[in-house]
Amino acid sequence: MAVTRIAAAAAHFGRDLDHDLGRIGKLISDARAEGAALLVLxxxxxxxxxxxxxxxxxxxxxPALKPDDPIFEHIGALAGDMVVCVGFCEAEGNDRYNAAVCLTGxxxxxxxxxxxxxxxxxxVYRAGDSFAAFDTPVxxxxxxxxxxKTFPESARTLALDGAQVVACLSAWPASITNAAPKMSQDRQSRLFDLYDCARAAENQIVVVSSNQTGAAGGMRFLGQAKVVGPAGNVLARTWAKAGLAVAELDVAGEIxxxxRVLRHLDELRPESYRVSR
Structure with missing residues (x-):
């Protein structure tokens, strides 16, 4: 049995890169103190x-960063042997992408x-065009x-590519068009949690969901970072507060x-899912 401690972060980040790096360093340090082998920012x-x-x-x-910007080497040095996923704006020529990178030292x-x-x-951004899993120490x-994560095909593609863990990195705000008096009643808050649990349960994988907190412009970010098991069960969460959701589990064993009885990926019937338009 290989038990792994996994952490999902809820925190606020802005335009000041030095401040962001300081907060990333603090979260990595906090995750290390918790014994985490994987941190999703x-x-x-x-x-x-x-x-x-x-x-x-x-x-x-x-700010748009090239894939080989020195900032990633710096974060890798902070990470050491910890696996860290982090989001950024990626530059390719004149194009921008909302992007994420997973790294270690x-x-x-x-x-x-x-x-x-x-x-x-x-x-603002060009769209990416693929989903692919990759091997890591965890x-x-x-x-x-x-x-x-709103689209079931996204996580399903990763699961079919062998992903045991799907890291969902978000800057997910409360509803902009239909604000609720309480966050617990907010439509986007409910959907954020629903998608996390559904993507885990339907693919029988672990979902590690991070999110921003605080506000930017007219948006309020939800927090609600969590680790979800392959039965769709929430193992740890931050609720709306900033901090880390940390869970310890045997990923392969839980999956x-x-x-054991129902194997969703093996029981797919793709030939029946075609839609005529």
Whole structure:
């Protein structure tokens, strides 16, 4: 039995890269003190998220970093032998991508560019075009960013590619168009939790969901970081507060137990899912 401690972070990040790096360093230190082998930081933890999803200001966008920016070597040095997933704005020529990287002190293990772009994100970012899992010291991992997890096909593709753990990095706000008087009544708050649990249960995998906290422009971020087991059961969560959700589990053992009788991935009938348009 190989038991792993996994941490999902809820924290606020903005445009000040030095401040962001300081917060990332503190979260890595806190996760190390908890014995975590995997830490999932939020989307846009380097440079912050958009301040307005409906009308993004082209003069106030997150800094765009090249994939080989020295900042990743710095974060890798902080991570050491810990596996860390972190979100940022990636530059490729004149194009920007909402992106994530998974790394250790030994280097980059995997990358992802957000495929599904909500609201006006498409004005700022180009969409990624693939989902792929990759091997790490804590097992095979895949990454999703924000809105990606709304689509069951995203996590399903990663699970079919052998991902045991799916890291969901988010900067997920409360509802912009239909604000609720209490966060517990907020539609986006409910959907955020629902998607985390559904993606884990339907694929019988572990989902590690991070999110930003605080506010940017007119948006309030939900927090609600969590670790979800392969039965869709929440093992640890932060609720709306900043901090770490830390769970200890035998990932392979939990997945094997969930798939002992019903093996969803083996029982798929893709030939029956075609839709005529």
């Amino acid at each position: 939020p989307d846009a933890a380097i440079g912050g998220y958009l301040a307005d999803l409906r009308h993004p200001d082209p003069e106030a966008l997150p 030994a280097g980059v293990l995997g990358r992802h560019r957000k495929v599904h772009l909500p609201a006006a994100e498409g004005i 097992g095979r991992i895949g990454m999703l960013i924000d809105y990606d 094997a137990a969930a798939r």
